[in-house]
Amino acid sequence: MNNHRVFRYLLDALPLHAEEGNTREDVAESELVSVIQADSGNSIAAKTVVAVIRRLFESLALLDSTALAAERWAFVSFPASLMARSILETLATSGKTFFAPGYWIQGGHRPDEIVDQQRALLSRMENQRTADPKSEAMPIRTVHVAWGIIRFGSKFLLHRREDKLRPDKKGYVFPGGRLAMIDLPVNKRTSESLRDLFRIDSNLAKKAETQTLARELEEELGLLQNEYSATYLRTLAPYKKLEGTQNNHAFTQYNIAIYSIQLAQEGELKVLEKLETAPNAWAWFSASELADGKKKDGKSAFIDAMSAELGQEIQNYLSKVPDSSASPLIYGGKNDAIDLPSKVGEPLLRGDTGRERPFQVDLSPEEWEFLMILGWHARGLVIHPKEKSLTLLGAGWLKLNIEALLTIAQNLSTKLASLDFGFVETHAMGHCRLSIDSSFVFFHPNCFQYQWMLEDADKSIKLTLKRIETEWATLAAENLIVELPDNLILAISAIENGDEPKGDAQRESFRIFGPARAIGLRKFISGKNGLLQILVPTSDT
Incomplete structure (x- = not known):
């Protein structure tokens, strides 16, 4: 059977569809089999070819499902018939390809527009493939990852992913990264190892994860292995997600090993200097921000595998990860x-x-x-x-x-x-x-001032941490709008007028002014000798 000619016969036998309106032909699948069998003389081969092309067209949503259930082919539209004919015409013509030769070759030399095209194509196909909740999609990519958690005090260091920032994608991950062939022993860097590495429980990947971590920490932070120690914490349960930077984008299964990093003095200073020279590549997240998945400035953390396993316990878990500093905070209570x-x-x-x-x-x-x-x-x-x-x-x-x-x-x-x-x-x-x-x-309340914001229906206070000018730096002002419930508005007004407020104004203000602690105000109202007072001066003072 001539491989190219068989597609030509099938192309000529495809049903037609009018360019406008819904007038169309349909053809029995058995007729298509007969067309190919007449050329090849092999009924099994003919049925196989038709079955493969049918599944291809079906997966591209070209064929009418009702007609197909009756073993008949009919295209859902004229453009669908054009797609089918384009595919068969390409298959029927020797040397023809859907993409230019070398289109899928990887490398840093590839233009961004080509990489983005490939990503968009893969993303569309994989999104559609994994969207059906009635059937479980299988991952087609396996990634083995080693994370190194670097914690300074209450902050955790995250690295910007090796991809352009995309509106729908989380941009920051823990230091470390995915296994590469170079992490394996020289005698294991072979094509025979690929099948083992595709397994989620790969022995080769497990043995190489510390080397993966060491290589990534050196690439990202310049850390040498004598400048830190890595302690194994846990391996997360296998995690599946449609992910991948650039054009390595597919439904992926992740195997993630987590280590805590303890820096030597040289390593700590090297990390600090690295963050100074490449500030946009790094971000500090608190445990609560990691639990939320994002910071107030919009930076987002891709730690979904950890969140999926730990759920509400993620903040508690991170709080127990040892401090990475060579000189941990002296006071933390x-x-x-x-x-x-x-x-x-x-x-x-x-x-x-x-x-x-x-x-x-x-x-x-x-x-x-x-x-x-x-x-x-x-x-x-x-x-x-x-x-x-x-x-x-x-x-x-x-x-x-x-x-x-x-x-x-x-x-x-x-x-x-x-x-x-x-x-x-x-x-x-x-x-x-x-x-x-x-x-x-915190800062003394006199570092702040407040003013009422009572325009329209808003009932709030504008709280300002006042600017300080020093010989060596300007400390910029910070503003915060605090929305107040009616009872607290009445209570604050009463205190301003020298009256005794109703209810527990001190407790209520501590709750409502909670966000102000992020800019250094410990409390807005305090009690002394049985009397309540507003600690922060007004902007008119």
Whole structure:
């Protein structure tokens, strides 16, 4: 049987469809078999060819399903008949291809528009293939992944995926990545290994996962193996999803091994410097943001496999992952929460909310300014450094680039340590941070102001963390709109007028003003000697 001629015979026998309207032919499948059998003399081969082409056309939704149930072929439309004829014409003509030769060859030299075309085609096919809930789709791609969790305090480091940011795709993942053939021993980098690697329980992949992690950490962060240690935590249950960067896009089964990373001092500083030189490639997420899958700035985390397995426990699980820092935070409990002073001469407040006590530190004006810079940065608020005097690094770290700042930092650290509360940490290489969990770093209420927003139907307060101008940086103002229930509006108004509010205004305000803690306000209303007072001054004060 001539392979090309048989498609020509089948093409000539296809039913016709009018270009306009619904006038169409239908033809019995047995007639199509007879056409091919007349040429080949082989009934089995003829039935096989027709069955394959039928399934191809059926999968492309070209044939009318009602007619097909009666063993007859009829096209659903004129364009559908054109698609069928184009396919058979290509198959019937020697040397003809649907895509240009080399179209599917991979490599960094491939133009973006070609890669995007391929991705769009694969995405459309795979989306349709996996959409039917009545049948379980099988994955056609297997990926073995090793993640390294890097945690500094309450923040987790994520890397931007190796793909353009797409509106419908999550953009950040834990450091690490997928296994590559280069991770295998030299004698295993063969085509014979591919079948084992396609298995979700591949022995080769399991043995190579630490090498995968080491290679990825070096590629992404420049970390050498003597600059960190990796501790195995768990392997997630196999996870299936239509995913893949660029044109490696298909319904995929993921096998993900998770490690915690403990950095040596050299490794930690290298990570910080890397984040400084490539800030757009990295993002810090809190455990709650990872549980939500996104940050307020729109950055999203692709950790769906972990979320699917751990569910509501993901935040609790992440909180137990060891800190990666070579020098973990010294203070991380609620009893060490602090309110930084709003001016020189004002004491810090230290302690759990409701039990704060003054902590007197004699700060020079320069030390106070530097302390506020550290607090702003610990909270992740906007800072505009002046004349490259300092560099903002991740996890609350600053790199101090001038001698004057280095001296101030060292003096401040020594002063606090002498008072047995050494929460300003310095390193010999010019790095400094607040060594307190950032969720327990607050600012004195006098650093804020508020004003009523009562236009239209809105009932809210605009809360502002006021800008601070220092010698080395501008600490940008932060605004927050807090929507208030009617009872709290009445309570705040009563306190403003010197009256006693109804209900538990202190408890209610602590709940409603919860979002303000993200910009450093511990509480809006406080009670003293049985009287309630608003701690934050108004914008008119």
